[in-house]
Amino acid sequence: MLKIEHIGIAVKDFSKAIPFYEKLLNTPCYKTETVSSEQVNTAFFRQGESKIELLESTDPDGVIARFIEKRGEGMHHIAFEVADIHAEMARLKAEGLHFLSDLPKQGADNKLVCFLHPKDTGGVLVELCQERGNEKLPMGGLPIADGGGH
């Protein structure tokens, strides 16, 4: 793992949360992006070499809406940047950990992402992410095929 890339925070309403985080962090939101496959809007703030990612549901039945219903607004996940997401997934699977999906998916902010099962991580939702363009796999349609077992 290279660093904490971002911390994901579930919020109900961007129109309130974005101005609040702009004040708190004293930096403008530099990007918003909708990830329709996850029914979520994202908003990003830079803070040193890490980021804050706000997550707002686009659907009352989306994962973020359900998260907020259960636990309220607040910290949703920690994302670690990795150099090779497939290698890191293989390493952690060999350690007996489970992922919410078998293959990385296209996430916000030009990233390939995958999530560890929170049962394995003491209730903390952990995301691995890799900047797209760094991967050795061909670009194109998703889902991206696994590079194989080497």
Ligand code: ZN
């Ligand atoms: Zn994230």
